Amino acid sequence: MRFAPAAAALSLALALTASVSWSADRAPAPHAAALLAQGDAALRHGDVQGAIDAYESALAIDPGYAPVLLKLAEAARKDGLQGKAIGYYREALDRDPRNFAAIAGEGEALVERGALEKARGNLAKLESLCGQSCPETAALTAAIAAGPKPRILTADATMPESKSPQAN
Structure with a gap:
């Protein structure tokens, strides 16, 4: 009888852990x-x-x-927060390592940050898991081929002052 409360707590913890790990199907x-x-x-x-x-x-x-993490990542990417998006994709991958959308999304965010080699690693992983014909592989291949978008300076951005030698 001494172990009944501990056993109940352990059962509850295991039930919650199991429900979190299989959440994509619900x-x-x-x-x-x-x-x-x-x-x-x-x-x-x-x-x-x-x-x-x-x-x-x-x-x-x-x-x-878990699918809400993919939506958060997409919104973060649209807001220009690729690092935050990568964090959301990785959290989704922690829950489901075979989530093709998370692998591709992380790869696209890596391309946007200029990390092409890491993005190619994601592409290789996708190709091994779902082949070259799946839509996620095609999307990541196209993103890598396009490369990172050039950064544009806005009118608000200021250029550093140049120091020109003064004539004496």
Whole structure:
């Protein structure tokens, strides 16, 4: 009888761990699903921060639903936060190492950061898992071929002052 509370706690912990690891096969919680739809609509309308807020709220409501991580990563990439997007993709890959969308998305974010060799590693992994005919492999191949986008200076960016020698 002394071990009953400990056994119950251990059973609960194992049940929660199991439910988190197999979350891709289930639907999100109803309120989280509504927030995901709200985030999708915000992203379509160009409100990236609104989408991120909705996706983060959905993740807080249903932390075991891994596909929301892919949506957060997509929104972070659109906001120019490739490092944050890579973190979300890696968290999704921790939950499911064979998630083709996460592997491809991480590779595309790596290309956007200029890390082409690491992106090629993701491409090799995708090719070994799903072959060259899967859409994720094709998307990552195209992103690598296009290369990183050049960074554009805005009118607000200032150039460093040049030091010219003064004539004496």
